[in-house]
Amino acid sequence: MKITEIEMNVLESPYDYGVADGDSDSRGPKYAFLLRVRTDEGIVGIADCDSHPHIMKAFIEAPSYLKAFSEGLKHAVIGENPFEYDKIWSRMYRSSYYQGRRGAALHAMSAVDIAIWDIIGKASGQPVSVMLGARRHERIKAYASTLFRNTPEAMKEAVRKYRALGFRAMKFGWGVVAEDPRRVVALVAAAREEAGDEMDIMVDGMWTPDVKLAIRLTRELGQLGVFFVEEPLHADNLEGYRKLAGAVDVRIACGEQLAGLYEYEQLLREGDVDVIQPDLSRAGGLTEARKLVTRVELAGKLLIPHAWTSDVLTAASLHLNSYQQHPVFQEFCTNDTPLSRDLVVNPLRLEPDGHLQVPSSPGLGVELNEEVVQRYTIDKLAVRA
Structure with missing residues (x-):
């Protein structure tokens, strides 16, 4: 061939x-x-x-x-x-x-x-997960991935929406929080109030250059039980990430902006974050990410793929999650746009308990x-x- x-x-x-x-x-x-x-x-x-x-x-x-x-x-x-x-x-x-x-x-x-x-x-x-060498998991817990809403009430409304859709986890990122990181605590507090203890909440995109501010806000978010805080600092600030990760109990996540094993190994070595987040369409594809899984497992970290486009990338990420020994979440972009929702004839469907099936058809499993x-x-x- x-x-x-x-x-x-x-x-x-x-x-x-x-x-x-x-x-x-x-x-x-x-x-x-x-x-x-x-x-x-x-x-x-x-x-x-x-x-x-x-x-x-x-x-x-x-x-x-x-x-x-x-x-x-x-x-x-x-x-x-x-x-x-x-x-x-x-x-x-x-x-x-x-x-x-x-x-x-x-x-x-x-x-x-x-x-x-x-x-x-x-x-x-065969499905891609089998060709990677191990289809260890058939289902992966999904989290709704969306942007921050502007007000506490709008955050509560969003939580109600994702709960009704079947999600048991959600991540809010960027938007007003990237403009003013200090708004993050009140918005997440509203989401937690609506979600109760039954839903995992994650936070993304504060993206401040101020490490001390990131430490203070992350500690406050820890009191709200967030699962991880993603990219509270700029991705290149590895020394800042090391200081932050050592100062808080909350998991710190980073990696969607990186490309290739060299950069991820540097993040593991110098940034010491808890969650590595390769985007398969930027990190080097499945060939490179397959190697990264081993590096992350040996380092005692978590690998949660980033996926913010269509079901094509999400399907590829599900296969990588299936290959992992201990997958945690599959990011599921909730964008209301045809470029996210309508590009495949067999879209991925959330199951009632908030999980996604890893496609079982040959290849990626979407057309x-x-x-x-x-x-x-x-x-x-x-x-x-």
Whole structure:
């Protein structure tokens, strides 16, 4: 089997990012990037990528600048056997040396890698979790992932909504809290009052440069029983994370902005956070994340994948969770937008007890809704050998 083509779609949502007054939920990113990797046997792998779509497209289609050293990813992928995923990953990494090889280059590599694992599963008649080496879990507890509401009453209303949908855990992030971190305690207190003790609550996106403020607010959030506090500091502030993690009893989470094992190993070594949060579409795909699982387990930490796009990325993350020895949560983005809700014909469904089934069909186990993809596509390109 050989890879013959990479097809890319840039999609645009009719909505802007955020939660406007009167909206039932967050609207999610303005754009989406979908990728298909085609083979000479007619098997097609799919992926989406939580990065800037126009930049991802450029990283893949770019012509050769220095052969096998600085060129578009298509040169490293087309003509290769998808079952040699490690070889392909290394070729992509080497071909990105002069494009930065981390950051956006790894984001584009991640999308290609996820699609390759989808091919491997489909060609083998097995779900991706089995092909990773272990399908240890069939169901993963989900948490509703959404943006902070502006008032305590709106927070209570959101809790009622997610409880009614079946969620037993939820995470509020960014929005007004990123603008003013000091508002976080009152808003979370309202959510806890409505949720009682039966629901897990997580907090995201205070993103302050002030480590002492982060310590004080995190301690107060600890009194409200939050499961973790995610990215209270900027992701590069590793010394700040070490100080924060050592000063509080609450779990500290970080990692969605990182790319590749080098950066995660640095986070483990220098930041000493409790929860590692790779986004598969930025962290290096399943090939890199599979290795990261082992690193995190050996360090005695938790790995909870970040997933904030469509059911394609969520499905990939579920397979990684299934592979783990001790998975904790699956992030389930609640964005009320077609680029999150309508991109697949077999959307993931929350079970009554707040869990998601790990897809059991070959590959990722979800298939694109081509009519929806075409409706929102604003740019499309297929590259071949």
